[in-house]
Amino acid sequence: MATETEKSAVDFDRSIGDFHYDVAYNFDAGTGLNEGVVNYISDVKAEPEWVHEFRLKALKTFQSKPMPTHWASADLNAIDFDKIRYYLAQGQRPTRSWDEVPEDVKRTFERLGIPEQERRFLAGVEAQFDSEAVYSNIKKAVGEQGVIFVGSTEGLKEHPEIFRKWFGKVIPTGDNKFSALNSAVFSGGSFIYVPPGVKVKHPLQAYFRINAENFGQFERTLIIVDEGAELTYMEGCTAPKFNTATLHSAVVELVAMPGAKIQYITVQNWSANVFNLVTKRGLAHEQSEIKWIDCNIGSRLTMKYPGVILKGRKSRGEVLSIALANNGQHQDTGAKMVHAADETTSNIISKSISIGTGRATYRGLVHVPKHLKHCRNNTECDALLINSSSRTDTYPAITVRGTGNSVQHEASVSQVSAEQIFYMQQRGLSEGQAMSLSVNGFVNDLVRQFPMEYSVELKRLIELEMEGSVG
Amino acid sequence: MSNDTALLEPVKEERTAPNRGLFVSSFAGRDDLPAWFREQQRRGWSEFSNLPNPTRKDQAWRFSNVDALDLRPFITGGASSDDERIEILERSIPLHAQTGRLVFADDHLLERDALPESLRQAGVIFQPLERALIEHEDLVRKHFMAQPATLGSAKFTALHSAHVRAGAFVYVPRGVEVEVPIEVFHWLSRDNSAVFPHLLLVADAMSKVTVIEHFRSLNEKTYGFACGVNDLIAGRGASVKYVCAQQWNEKVTALQINATAVERDASAMSLNLHLGGAYSRFESLSRLVGEGARSDLLAVAVAHGEQEFDARTLQDHACPHTTSDLLYKNALSDRVRTTFGGLIRVEPHAHFTDAYQTVRNLLLSDDAEANSMPGLEILADNVKCSHGATSGQVDEEEMFYLRSRGIPPIVAQQLVVTGFLDEVIARLSDKVIGDHLRDLIAKKFRRARS
Amino acid sequence: MQQLEIRNLSVTIEQNEIIRDLDLTVGVGEVHAIMGPNGSGKSTLAKVIAGHPHYQVRSGEILMDGQNILELDPDERARKGLFLAFQYPSEVPGVTIANFLRAAVQARLPEGEELEATDYYAKLYAKMDLLEIDRSFTSRSVNEGFSGGEKKRCEILQMAMLEPRYAVLDETDSGLDIDALKVVANGVNSLRGPNLGVLLITHYQRLLNYIVPDFVHVMVHGRIVRSGGKELALELEEKGYDGTRERAAELALA
Secondary structure (H helix, E strand, C coil), X not given: CHHHHCCCCCCCCHHHHCCCCCCCCCXXXXXXXXXXXXXXXXXXXXXXXXXXXXXXXXXXXXXXXXXXXXXXXXXXXXXXXXXXXXXXXXXXXXXXXXXXXXXHHHHXXXXXXXXXXXXXXXXXXXXXXXXXEEEEEECHHHHHCCCEEEEXXXXXXXXHHHHHHHCCCCCCHHHCXXXXXXXXXXXXXXXXXXXXXXXCCCCEEEEEECCCCCEEECCEEEEEECCXXXXXXXXXXXXXXXXXXEEECCEEEEEECCCCEEEEEEEXXXXXXXXXXXXXXXXXXXXXXXXXXXXXXXXXXXXXXXXXXXXXXXXXEEXXXXXXXXXXXXXXXXXXXXXXXXXXXEEEEEXXXXXXXXXXXXEEEEEECCCCCCCEEEEEEEEEECCCCCEXXXXXXXXXXXXXXXXXXXXXXXXXXXXXXXXXXXXXXXXXXXXXXXXXXXXXXXXXXXXHHHHHHHHHHHHHHHCCCCC | CXXXXXXXXXXXXXXXXXXXXXXXXXXXXCCCCCXXXXXXXXXXXXXXXXXXXXXXXXXXXXXXXXXXXXXXXXXXXXXXXXXXXXXXXXXXXXXXXXXXXXXXXXXXXXXXXXXXXXXXXXXXXXXXXXXXXXXXXXXXXXXXXXXXXXXXXXXXXXXXXXXXCCEEEEEECCCCECCCXXXXXXXXXXXXXXXXXXXXXXXXXXXXEEEEEEEEECCCCCCEEEEEEEEEEECCCCEEEEEEEEECCXXXXXXXXXXXXXXXXXXXXXXXXECCCCEEEEEEEEEECCCCCEEEEEEEEXXXXXXXXXXXXXXXXXXXXXXXXXXXXXXECCCCEEEEEEEEEECCCCCCCEEEEEEEEEEXXXXXXXXXXXXXXXXXXXXXXXXXXXXXXXXXXXXXXXXHCCCCHHHHHHHHHHHHHHHHXXXXXCHHHHHHHHHHHHHHHHHHHC | CCEEEEEEEEEEECCEEEEEEEEEEEECCCEEEEECCCCCCHHHHHHHHHCCCCCEEEEXXXXXXXXXXXXXXXXXXXXXXXXXXXXXXXXXXXXXXXXHHHHHHHHCCCCCCCCCXXXXXXXXXXXXXXXXXXXXXXXXXXXXXXXXXXXXHHHHHHHHHHCCCEEEEECCCCCCCHHHHHHHHHHHHHHCCCCCEEEEEECCCCHHHHCCCCEEEEEECCEEEEEECCHHHHHHHHHCCHHHHHHHHHHHHC
């Protein structure tokens, strides 16, 4: 197909991500989680005392909260927090030039094609290797407009007046057990500030790479887009396949000031040993717009429900998500839309595909409190089952008050039928090609809404995942 | 009055055997009742005592006002006065003239109209539970509370089985069709009275039957607690219709727990009209246990004032080639809250399942709150499942059109709401019962306006 | 050996014998029609030729240009040049006709060879012009929400693009009004030629007014009971299938 001739924007191919190099770490907080680990992280980062205290408080919150297995997957109990390494780094300061990135780390990103993509179409790149960013750079023209794009540590030290104002405000430490964990041991991630009226033309990208075994990656991202400004941010992630569980638990907070627009694109392609437990939420002020585009392909268990708090009048929130649960995987994803002002609108479109013994779960929350006028929500979730052992669940929760608001939720489950496959085979397509084409047809109308670089690659990745799923 | 017993005796200090021996069975000393039944009552009490109270953190009670379930004020065993009995009987008018009828007030049997001779000859049984336990022990025992309570109210199902004494047992033998509906009336008359209405309906293969339960309060001011269970069993190829007209007064706390089992090629249709109660919770489990089975789950709630309606449903497809279709509609005024938590579950190997679930909320005031949690769990393939939940308001254009014809707004709104709800009632395809339900809805609107 | 040859074919589904000892040969360049009452096994024959997995072939062979295709998967048969126009074509939601056909054409190219987009579209539009199909048609999802006539037209367009050696048209006239029938028949006629063998399966004679066959076979109870020229179809139209049923009974006793 023609798509294969186009060059990939972001590497989705699991086989490309499945490698790792031995790297010498200069900083290692050891195995297990306690106050000492938190002190160590704060210490090597030479953080201000308020951050240190914030971390210690979060650790207590984390320890006091039970695993949410009363509603979530019991597979969470397989995470052994005492066997995880919480901080591994070669150093704390990212370089501005690929030439200065240590050779043993640089070859990883070169193999993933990051420097090349940066040249081609990105406005800036941050590359995180285990706990710290090794490279962080923004194109000169973008930097000159006043756009800040640095790591979280640098952000909190160099720009405390903006950082402190919003840090932990969109997602409080105690929001859930894993946001508390992240708050205690966070390292890496991006801090971005776009000044009023600046429309960043090309996307900023972060690439998160886990290299070490028995490791937990806890990046923390805070993005503030000021009045009338616009930003597209993309993140990609991979890890090698290890036999032991790896934990990725990020917190991402977005703040869209009046009239701002943020588009946050994630393509998660973790290997099948990764627990991916991520909290993402945006705060939308008046007439602003926050859009999450979320593609979950890999991991062992993903729990992620990007949300928007629609705080300002006429603000708009959107979540477009695609989840593909292959053999043994559980994609537990969804969206949260909290309407808190008049004339706010939200849109959720979720499509999931379950292959083999894969399980896809949709959880949604839509809240329209009373005395709001002219709020609208539209939710559509469609699930496609490929094999008889595949599973899908949908659990939305919708609260609406008042006469001025309307919500609608629709969900459907369908299956690629044997007759459909036979029909396509009769036209000369192999069973695998037929299946792949059906699946692409299922996601097509949603993928069309994604930026071009993504839709092309996403389709290619789905095809790769479909291989061997038939029979 | 000396029979009054507090529903919940104060818990004594002894921790070794909590609550044991405190329970006074309604049938205490009734050695004529089967031992298994009395044992089940004792077990029910002990389970009730041991199970924790629900909290909103329980998924099955999310959004529910669990504080409404304070049972301390309620009493069992009280009986109505002679005047009250006369009034109750006068007001227990059946929809069809020649039918079987049972009338209970505060869990006491007031009157029993036996079935026509022809049906009795054909083997149809319609008896108070108490009598059926003796005369048809084996048949009752086989089905009595045999279905699991999985939708949150295990504790209250246990309470029901501890206290149950009033209710009906209906059995329709193979191939017999009962053309006129069988009707059961349950009344609350005394203040703080607690009742435990029970219905066990067993329709044998290829039979057909309709049963209506009427839940009513004698006056509008008395508090009360109703904890009912109805179990419907549609045998092979049978056709069962069940209608519940819930019109408790607006002080009552009501729980109604339904379990329906539909066997091969059988069909079950239930329609629950919820009008009364301060807090009214309805749990409905529909299990499709044979190929070709079909279940229709219908409900209408008309809520005003501070009423709260809480519905939890499960459409459980355990066999291939089964169909279920749920349609719930709520009209919400004033400061009411409604909650719908429903799940379609398609078990492994239940291929070729068609399952649908639709919930529509019509919000008529700014303070009304509608919570919807429609769910799907699909573990089989070749299924067609969908759910939809909408919450919206009366279309302004439609209102304007009616008003332009000189219809006052409140009447116009009532017309629109009636039309909105009628889709559910029309699905029943029974004019007499349908008109009765429409009439009850209209009366509630009139009460709301006055 | 330029022929599609069916030898001694017996087919069952769930123990029921649908086709019994059937023999039929369709040469390249010929148009054969199989007629028969409902339940005679006509549609089963079409699906068995294409390799539908529901049917069990108990005995016999199907030879395409001398090679037995019974062991081949449906897509292998298709790539060898077999086309089935379905009685009830499946919907393929979200996949446009253009993309679907492109994948099918690509599947026929040797490994490593890429289909040129411009060549493909040039050919597609030429075939659409030939069949008088509007350009906007190909951006619709395959059969999704199509009328009966549109579905059949879509089948003929696919046949035109995939250029089979043998085409089996299963009840192509079902669900079509007379106008749609003419359009479809014209399409088939325009593809007719020395390089295509056609097996037309139909219940009604009316299709044969528009697609005139070289040979007509009558199928009853899973057997071919009579064969002849195009005049046989007219005879059946006049006398119905009753006579042929008697013949089938005779064969069954024999």
